[in-house]
Amino acid sequence: MKTMHLTEEMLQLVAIEGIEKHPSAKEHLRECPSCEAQVKMISQMIESVESLPAATFQFNLTDIVMESLPERSTETQAKKRAISGNLVVILVFISALILCYLFRKQLLYISKIPNEITLFLITISGLVLLFLLIADMVREYDKKIEKLRHL
Amino acid sequence: MNNKSDHLLTDKQLVQKVLQGDNRAFAFIIQLTEKLVASIVLKLINNPEDQKDLAQDIYLKAYNRLSGFQFQSKLSTWVAQIAYNTCFDYLKKKKIPTTDLPSSHPENGESGAFNENFEFRSDNSDAEHALLTKERQEILVTAIDSLPPLYKTLITLYHQEALSYEEIGTITNLPSGTVKNYLFRARKKMKDILLLQYKKEEL
Numbered sequence: 001m002k003t004m005h006l007t008e009e010m011l012q013l014v015a016i017e018g019i020e021k022h023p024s025a026k027e028h029l030r031e032c033p034s035c036e037a038q039v040k041m042i043s044q045m046i047e048s049v050e051s052l053p054a055a056t057f058q059f060n061l062t063d064i065v066m067e068s069l070p071e072r073s074t075e076t077q078a079k080k081r082a083i084s085g086n087l088v089v090i091l092v093f094i095s096a097l098i099l100c101y102l103f104r105k106q107l108l109y110i111s112k113i114p115n116e117i118t119l120f121l122i123t124i125s126g127l128v129l130l131f132l133l134i135a136d137m138v139r140e141y142d143k144k145i146e147k148l149r150h151l
Numbered sequence: 152m153n154n155k156s157d158h159l160l161t162d163k164q165l166v167q168k169v170l171q172g173d174n175r176a177f178a179f180i181i182q183l184t185e186k187l188v189a190s191i192v193l194k195l196i197n198n199p200e201d202q203k204d205l206a207q208d209i210y211l212k213a214y215n216r217l218s219g220f221q222f223q224s225k226l227s228t229w230v231a232q233i234a235y236n237t238c239f240d241y242l243k244k245k246k247i248p249t250t251d252l253p254s255s256h257p258e259n260g261e262s263g264a265f266n267e268n269f270e271f272r273s274d275n276s277d278a279e280h281a282l283l284t285k286e287r288q289e290i291l292v293t294a295i296d297s298l299p300p301l302y303k304t305l306i307t308l309y310h311q312e313a314l315s316y317e318e319i320g321t322i323t324n325l326p327s328g329t330v331k332n333y334l335f336r337a338r339k340k341m342k343d344i345l346l347l348q349y350k351k352e353e354l
């Protein structure tokens with residue numbers, strides 16, 4: 001018999017993975033009842049652990065969790081909000097244009113803009129810029145809210 | 152959530168459903184992952200009230216963070232990771248150690264002096280054998296319970312839940328090599344406890 005016993009790791013590996021995967025341990029195990037007994041004990045221990053019934057909660061987890069779920073600002077809700085947001089933007093845009101058209105004479109007079117086309121272009125670009133700014137603010141706000149929810 | 156097709160839903164589809172506001176899909180996620188989460192919470196936490204609070208907390212976190220889940224692991228692994236981190240933070244707060252590492256020695260000096268005659272008795276009658284098995288099962292459960300929390304969890308995840316070193320590593324934020332190493336130590340400790348018990352029994 002070789003004087004060195006198998007290491008604890010090797011004993012466990014043989015017990016768990018089988019001797020075929022660890023042929024280097026074969027010779028020693030054949031000649032050493034101590035190591036052989038340990039391998040046997042470990043493999044029986046592992047077998048027993050594997051056959052233990054799984055631990056389960058003593059309460060109804062699904063009920064408890066489902067009752068306490070917060071209101072989710074879901075994607076559908078976000079989509080609905082986006083759609084209504086877009087509608088508002090379009091309505092405001094159109095009414096601004098109509099107002100501009102109705103009061104074009106007064107506006108031309110006040111602003112000293114030479115003609116109606118220039119006034120029209122300036123109004124449109126002004127409105128577009130304004131809406132882009134608002135959209136950006138809303139997006140930042142959403143991001144911050146989302147971050148807060150993850151804290 | 153009662154038809155068969157739900158079982159065929161992928162992680163991605165389930166998550167999408169929840170994000171679209173379908174809370175039944177989340178209930179289904181709970182049912183899918185409850186056993187794994189229980190094996191973590193019940194091994195790490197002893198107090199039944201805390202087990203309940205933490206389990207609830209784990210799933211609320213999962214619900215709130217679901218939109219950030221990147222599908223880099225299985226959904227169950229991700230939920231298990233939240234479970235582990237939540238329990239681990241709790242233990243840290245309570246200053247309960249999770250391993251035996253600072254005080255013990257990894258060497259296995261006593262294995263050479265192992266009792267050569269040790270063997271499970273197998274020549275009993277059936278009744279005696281059953282009794283013995285039940286007793287041994289109780290001893291085994293006690294032995295597992297007396298391990299440090301992390302070792303208990305690793306033993307359960309590896310030997311009962313049959314997870315890979317990598318999956319366990321993801322859940323516990325440990326490198327696979329460390330998981331493997333801790334598992335060796337956990338089994339060694341468990342074996343020593345069992346041997347001590349059996350010797351006491353035989354006296």
Ligand SMILES: [Zn+2]
Pocket residue numbers: 004005006028032034035036
């Ligand atoms: Zn030996």
